[in-house]
Amino acid sequence: DAGVIQSPRHEVTEMGQEVTLRCKPISGHDYLFWYRQTMMRGLELLIYFNNNVPIDDSGMPEDRFSAKMPNASFSTLKIQPSEPRDSAVYFCASSLAASTEAFFGQGTRLTVV
Amino acid sequence: QQQVKQSPQSLIVQKGGISIINCAYENTAFDYFPWYQQFPGKGPALLIAIRPDVSEKKEGRFTISFNKSAKQFSLHIMDSQPGDSATYFCAARNGGSQGNLIFGKGTKLSVKP
Numbered sequence: 001d002a003g004v005i006q007s008p009r010h011e012v013t014e015m016g017q018e019v020t021l022r023c024k025p026i027s028g029h030d031y032l033f034w035y036r037q038t039m040m041r042g043l044e045l046l047i048y049f050n051n052n053v054p055i056d057d058s059g060m061p062e063d064r065f066s067a068k069m070p071n072a073s074f075s076t077l078k079i080q081p082s083e084p085r086d087s088a089v090y091f092c093a094s095s096l097a098a099s100t101e102a103f104f105g106q107g108t109r110l111t112v113v
Numbered sequence: 114q115q116q117v118k119q120s121p122q123s124l125i126v127q128k129g130g131i132s133i134i135n136c137a138y139e140n141t142a143f144d145y146f147p148w149y150q151q152f153p154g155k156g157p158a159l160l161i162a163i164r165p166d167v168s169e170k171k172e173g174r175f176t177i178s179f180n181k182s183a184k185q186f187s188l189h190i191m192d193s194q195p196g197d198s199a200t201y202f203c204a205a206r207n208g209g210s211q212g213n214l215i216f217g218k219g220t221k222l223s224v225k226p
Contacts, residue, residue: 033213042218043219091156104156106155106156107156
């Protein structure tokens with residue numbers, strides 16, 4: 001398996017634009033997590049899914065953020081409109097079950113100018 | 114109660130020395146405590162993990178010490194090598210059916226040759 005695949009690796013966008021980050025979890029994994037990493041706040045959980053259903057989205061900072069998982073092999077995190085303070089590295093991770101290792105993708109570095 | 118507090122923020126160790134990173138938590142419902150290692154430009158990767166029914170786990174040069182009564186756990190890296198230079202995150206997971214990890218803010222380790 002190629003691991004968790006995220007795209008794009010880097011994204012530079014202008015304030016106010018819509019940004020969509022993509023994630024393909026490891027095949028067979030039931031849990032998918034979206035994290036945001038910044039120097040100030042470290043790794044923050046934004047939202048996670050179990051069997052494609054959002055379980056906890058309390059970490060989503062604002063209504064500008066939304067996430068979907070239309071099927072077991074694909075998830076998106078959308079920011080609309082984007083703001084400079086959204087600049088961060090966004091990670092997607094997946095795990096086989098609640099009690100097993102979470103595997104992280106390589107992340108998407110988002111810069112909003 | 115959901116926080117995991119990690120220290121120090123940064124650590125410099127000479128090659129061959131022992132690196133020690135500490136974490137503390139409040140929520141007694143946490144039932145899984147992993148340590149993740151992150152190299153620049155990469156996603157975090159699981160290094161070693163422990164469950165609260167044991168007080169120590171060792172894998173090669175890496176050891177987790179767990180003190181359930183004090184709600185503290187630590188990572189010891191013996192014979193530290195320059196290749197160990199990375200950012201280390203402790204984490205804790207909610208028990209029961211939940212699967213989300215709560216991360217500490219990370220420790221940047223530099224091992225000097």
